[in-house]
Every structure is written in C-alpha cells, then in structure tokens.
Amino acid sequence: MNTLKFKLFVSAGLFAAMSVFMTSCKSKKAAPAAEPVVVAAPVEEKAPEPAKPVETEKEPAPEVKKAIEYTNIQFEFNSSVLKTSSYAVLDGIAAGMKRFPELKYQIHGHASAEGTEARNLALSVDRANAVKNYLVNNGIAASSLSTVGNGEKFPVASNVTEEGRVRNRRVEIKPVN
Numbered sequence: 637m638n639t640l641k642f643k644l645f646v647s648a649g650l651f652a653a654m655s656v657f658m659t660s661c662k663s664k665k666a667a668p669a670a671e672p673v674v675v676a677a678p679v680e681e682k683a684p685e686p687a688k689p690v691e692t693e694k695e696p697a698p699e700v701k702k703a704i705e706y707t708n709i710q711f712e713f714n715s716s717v718l719k720t721s722s723y724a725v726l727d728g729i730a731a732g733m734k735r736f737p738e739l740k741y742q743i744h745g746h747a748s749a750e751g752t753e754a755r756n757l758a759l760s761v762d763r764a765n766a767v768k769n770y771l772v773n774n775g776i777a778a779s780s781l782s783t784v785g786n787g788e789k790f791p792v793a794s795n796v797t798e799e800g801r802v803r804n805r806r807v808e809i810k811p812v813n
Contacts, residue, residue, distance in 0.1 A: 716763045763807050764784060
C-alpha cells in the first residue's frame with residue numbers, strides 16, 4: 637500500500653511540476669501595436685431654454701381694491717392718533733387683506749400743509765405706522781405691510797380751506813403686487 641501512496645504522490649508531484657513548467661515556459665507573443673481609436677467629438681446639443689414665466693401683475697379682487705385704495709383714514713390736526721371713526725374702516729380693510737394674504741401693501745401717510753415740511757413728513761410717517769400697527773394687531777402679517785411718509789407732497793384737496801386740509805390729513809393703503 638505504501639507503494640501505491642508513493643506512486644500517487646509522485647504522479648501528483650509530476651503533474652504539478654509539469655503544469656508549472658508548461659505555463660511558465662509558454663512563449664509570450666508580442667502584443668499587436670495598438671491602432672489609434674478614432675472617437676467622434678461629442679456634439680453638444682443646447683438644451684432648450686426653459687419657458688420664461690409670463691409676468692402678470694396679480695390684481696386684487698375688485699372689492700379689496702376698492703376698499704383699500706379709495707378709503708382714506710383721517711386724522712386730527714397735528715396728530716397721528718387714529719380717529720375712532722377709522723376703526724370700522726380699518727376693520728373692513730383688514731378683513732379684505734385676510735382673504736388675500738399673498739398680497740403686499742404700501743401704507744402712504746399724508747399731511748396738510750400746515751406746519752413745517754419736516755414736521756409734516758415726520759407726521760405722515762407716524763400716521764402710516766399707526767395704521768400699520770392697527771392692522772398688525774388685527775392679524776395682518778407685518779411683513780406684508782410697508783410704510784411711506786409723503787408729508788404734504790400729494791394733497792387731494794386745496795390746503796387753502798379747512799375742509800381741504802382735513803381731507804389731506806390721511807393715510808391711503810395700496811396693494812403693490
């Protein structure tokens with residue numbers, strides 16, 4: 637039995653040696669010279685330009701526009717305190733603004749031509765801010781409201797008469813988008 641194991645062992649060893657010999661002595665052929673591969677340059681296609689958004693000015697609903705643009709909030713002479721009669725008007729304006737929260741508004745303060753120009757400008761800013769504060773306290777986002785003081789620059793009536801001066805002490809609210 638030992639001879640059988642020996643013969644198997646020798647046969648396996650010879651087989652392994654021959655395998656190593658045959659694979660290691662194999663002549664290697666020189667690799668053929670690589671031919672340059674011609675690759676077409678990529679053609680850059682311009683992507684179609686995205687459609688430009690059509691800029692349309694969003695009009696507020698007519699009832700909001702009417703209530704806001706054409707209603708003046710009045711003030712006493714040399715005062716930025718809201719008249720109590722303006723509360724109902726401002727409540728109606730706030731209700732309209734709440735229905736269209738995406739809109740933004742400019743609050744324009746005005747003054748009559750009594751007093752100095754600097755005082756009237758400061759007074760008009762204070763009046764615009766008084767209206768803004770009222771609206772914010774009634775649920776309107778402060779970020780949707782901006783204020784502008786116009787002083788006595790844009791009268792709606794003559795400053796010669798008391799009636800005209802009363803009409804010029806006002807605030808106007810206008811949608812801006």
